[in-house]
Every structure is written in C-alpha cells, then in structure tokens.
Amino acid sequence: MLRLEKRPNPSRFWIYGTPFLAVALTMIAGGIMFALLGKDPVAAIKLIFLDPLFNGDVASYSRPQILVKAAPLVLISIGLSLGFRAGVWNIGAEGQYVMGAIFGAATGLAFYPTESRLVFPLMVLAGAFGGFIWAMIPAILKTRFRTSEILVSLLLVYVAKQILASAALSFLKNPEGAGFPGSRNLAQIPAMANGELIAGTGLHWGGVAAFLAVGAAYVLLQRHILGFQIKLAGQAPRAARFAGVNPDRLVVLCMGLSGALAGLAGLFEVTGPAGQITIDFGVGYGFTAIIVAFLGRLNPLGILFAGLLMALTYIGGELAQFMLGLPAAAIQAFQGMLLFFLLAVDLLSNYRVRLIGWGAR
C-alpha cells in the first residue's frame, strides 16, 4: 500500500523548481508520444519550443504572435490566481471572457458609425463590466445560497456561448453581411480597433493591460492588506475568520476581479486579433488560463512567464502540425501533460510517499 504523508517543510528549492521539472518531464513524455506517432521527437520538440523564436522563415512573424496569444492568457490568469489563492474557484473565466467581448462589442456597435476617440475607452469599461456581471452570478449565488461557485461558473460558460451564438446570429449580426453570422469587423473600424501599438511587436492594449495587471497583482499580494487576507483565507480559513476577514466579501471581490479581467481580455481580443463576434469566438483562453495560473504557481511573475510559455507551445504546436503532420490532438495532449506533470510533481514536493502494509510499518 502507498500512503501520502505531508512533508512538514517542503523544500524551497522545489517550490520554484517544480515548474521547470514539469516542463522537462513534458518534453520527455511528449517526445515519447511523438515517437510513437512515427515523428522525430527531437524535431517536434524543437519546432514547438525553438522555431517560433528562431526559425529564419517564420520567427519574425511568430515572435510577436507569442505576445498576442499570451496577452489574454496572462490577463485572465492573474484574476483567477487571486481567487485560487483565497480558495475561490472561478472555473468559468471562458464565459466571462465571452460576455466581456459581447458587452464591449455591443457598446461600440451601438455608436456605429462613430469616429469619436471616446468610444474605445467606453468599450473597455463595458467589457470589464460584462465579465464582472457574469462572475457576480456565481458569486452572489454562493454568498446567498451556498451554491458551489465551481459548478455555477463552469455551467455559465455554456450559457455565455449560447448568448454568443445568438449575438453572432441576431442582435450583433453585421447588417451588411449577406445574412451570414458574425458582427461587423471591429478591427476594421478605426475608432474601435485595438491594433498593434508598436509595429512588429504584437503588443496591443490587451498586452499593456496584462503587464499592468501583473504589476498590480504583485503589489497587491506583497504590500496590501487585501493581498494578505487573500493569502490567509486560502491557507488558513479559520484563522482568517478570527483575523476579521469576511469570507463572503472575499468571494465577491475575487470573483468580480477575475470576471472583470476576463471580460477585458475578451474585449481586447474581439477588437483586435479576432476582430468579430462570431459563433466560435470563445476558443478556450478561459480554460487554458487555469493551466497558466497553476503553471505560474499563482504568482504574478510566474504567470507572466507561464503565459508566454503556453503561447509558445500553441504557436510552436501549429508549426509542428503543418510541418511534421502531427495531429492537433497530439499538441493538445502535450499541453495537457504540462499541467499533469506540474500537479504530480507538486504533490511529490509537498507530500512524501510511504510504503505501508505487508509488515513494513
């Protein structure tokens, strides 16, 4: 029999070492998987991790794309990490991301055709509000009726996707689109477009917001009383209550903040890289952000690097797909391994495995 025993003092080295070990293990296991698929594992791993950065043909394009892909992941993850630290499990960031995009796009399109420079800031506010409101549903149901925020927030993703489909097919449908689903292309309307801020970097307002969020979260957790309360509530809920932390207030705050950030990510995506409200606008950033949050150890700087790494595996994964003919599912499995190994290695750094039974006491 195996038994897990909590280590009294987990090694500090391994707390920071586990993400690297997890990446290394993913490369090994992923390499074996690629080899079993009949592909050269070294070439595949190289394509995924190095070519987006250094391949002479594509790197000048894919390097900025890493920032484009990482921006929403980091922005959402930062919000989620605050809740996760406090033991508030917002699993529905994907829904909040979608609602932020819908609210923001609807606000902008209500003023169409406008050339006012005020409309974009207004859309940003509306986007944050959309995500916030969507996150308030599970938050208030939790504080009032003690429902599980995990289930409610997750299920609301599917509601949001229905609203998204309905927006693309009806109330936000492009009236000049010949009856096809999808809104006007916001990226082609100057007053509403979230374009590249510095040419060739891939940095758009979403990237700026992500960097700001990383900085703000860092300060919050290190210096602010609220950050202390968040950490305390997660590590020792009873102690937190004695210390005067109101758990309901914390739920509302963490859900609201993560919802607003996810909404912002959606708004920046719909006005920039995606351009349109379409039925398939939600491509899973909200779920991937959960992996990013844990990969980054719920630490703001860690999340920044984890987001960039995750974006790299996406873009490299695409290269590996069409250059080596790897199936898309293999890339998804590869990304899944990353979280699996991280959690597994984490467990081993926090717990000791003991053999018991058969007389070996």
Place this chain on the structure above:
Amino acid sequence: MERRNVLKGGAALGLSLALGPKAVLAAGKPKVGFILVGPKNDNGWSQHHYEAIKKAEEKFGDAVEIVVQESVPEGADAERVMSQMALSGAGLIFATSFGYMDAVQNVAAKFPKVMFEHATGYKSSANSATYNARFYEGRAVCGHIAGKMTKTNKIGYIGSFPIPEVIQGINSSYIHAHKANPKVEISVVWISAWFDPAKEADATKALLDQGCDVVLSHTDSTAPLATLKTAGAYGFGQSADMAEFAPKPRLSSIIDNWAPYYEERIKAIVDGTWKTQNIWYGIKEKMVVIGEISDAVPPDVKAEAEKIRDSIADGSYHPFQGPLNKQDGSVWVKEGEKPDDGTLLGLNFYVEGIKGAIPS
C-alpha cells in the same frame, strides 16, 4: 502525411535552417497548404476535404508538397496559421470553412504573391478565390426520397446554424418532400454546431420523439445515422457517403466532391495559370455527388430520384423553380422563373408550408 514525407519534410527543414529561406525557394517545388476547421477524421466535412487532399497528393506525387493543418479555430488563430504557412513557402492556401473569410482577406492582403482559395465564402480579391457547392441540389433528391419513405408523414431536419446555405437545404428538402407527398410536415432542430456528435444524437432523438421517421442532417458527424439505426428510422449520408450505414438507415447521401477542384487549382499553380474566380458548382460539375440509392428504397422511387438528379445535372430543372411562395404566403418565385444566385446566397426565409420560425 506519410512517414516518408515527414522524413523528407524534416530533412528539408534541417536544410532550410542551415541555409536560410532562400535554399527552400531554390528547390522550386510548389507548396500548397490546407487548413481544416475540424479534425481530419471527423467522418464529415473536414474528413471529406482531407480525403480530397490525399487524392491530390497522390496525383501530384513528388511534384507538389502539400501541408495540412486540422482543427484550426476560425478568427485570429486561422490568420496566424495561414501567415505561418505563407512564410514557410506555401504558394497556394486553401481555407476550407466559411468562418475563415475575413482571415483569408487579411492574410491575402499581406501576402500578394500567395494565392488563396476560400470555401463557401463571398469575399474574393486578386489573389483570393472562392469555391462552393450547391448542396441544395442534393437536398432536392434526398427530399424526394424522404417524402416517399416516411410513414408518419413527418420528416426531421437537423440544422447547424440558420445561415443561407442551411436554409436553402431545408427549403429544398421540404419542397421536394412535399411534391412527393403533400401530407408531409418538416420539423427543424437547431443545434448551433457543425460537429457535435452528442448534440446531433440528441437532436435526432428529439425528432424521433416528435414522430419523425426520416431525418436529414446538415451537420458533420455520423451520430444521426447511428441513432436512426437503433430506432429503425431512415436518414442520409451528409458530406461523406457514410456507406457503412447502407442500406438502412442510410438511403442515399450528398457527397461533397472537392478532389477534382483541388487538382484543377493546384495544377493551375504549377502551370502558373491561376486566376481568381468565384465558383458555385453543383451536380452538373460533380462537386455535389448523390451517393448510391440503397435497396431499402423501392425501385420506382429510386428511378424518380435519379430523374430529379439527372434533370438538375442537364439544367432542365432547378430545385427552386417557380411557382414558390414564402412562408407568409407572399409570392417568392413566379411560375416558370427561378431565383438568381444572389437571392439564394442571401436566403433568410422559409417557403410556404414549413412551420416555425428561423431563430434570430
């Protein structure tokens, strides 16, 4: 992709890294890229494109390098994948789903020397063409069979999204089922997905519960046929032949036959004769193929269905030939006339006799 191509690809990649981009271009072998919206083994839309790609690959052999990427989400991701394909040397890129439309236009503007082909869209430019199939022609044949085969006089239709292509299909199915059997009614269930086996199966069950005994689907998986098989009802292959479900429940099928078009257009790139165009091919050009009508269909019905097919092919019959009224009873197409393609491509209403509203 075959393993030997992979090795070759790997070698070419190694070479390109060692010598830089020019070395690849110097090889002079045209490279053609495809992006698929679903997995290449989805048993429907994407698989059928993929099979056509394989045929083209066989035909051109070593003369052309073909790269494929499956499960590419529409929007920003599609734009990136196509850009990376263009940068890695592709001279012609096929985007095989409607939702890639704006992405194709953006990438085509960025890479004027790369040619693009977009399936089922309506935007084109000097270096981007569109191609589409007249699926509604196939629906006319299947609709006729459905009208004759139903015993409950209720046929079902699983719709993906209420876009013109699907509404054409519903109208065409109903018009021909109704001509075959004036008592027929049609029920439509919308599932808001192109490929979702679980939802497709549920929709089929819901239609069966309403008393439908023939169900047409405008989605990609084989789930409706699998569900119809256990219930003893009838259906049709969609996108692919789905012959494994013949003779029952699959009575016939509407096959998307892209291979000849792909071969023609790749050849045009090889020959340097590629020009932009907007293609909407049907049964006549064999882009829409009616799968074999199974033995479960009585010989006289089979003959009638084949007659519809052949008369569409020779142009003597149009599935939306007048007189036709709109759902509200007003005249849509007058006696002896037929709607133009522009009207069909923007179709957003049901014809007279179909109950219910198009979701909006």
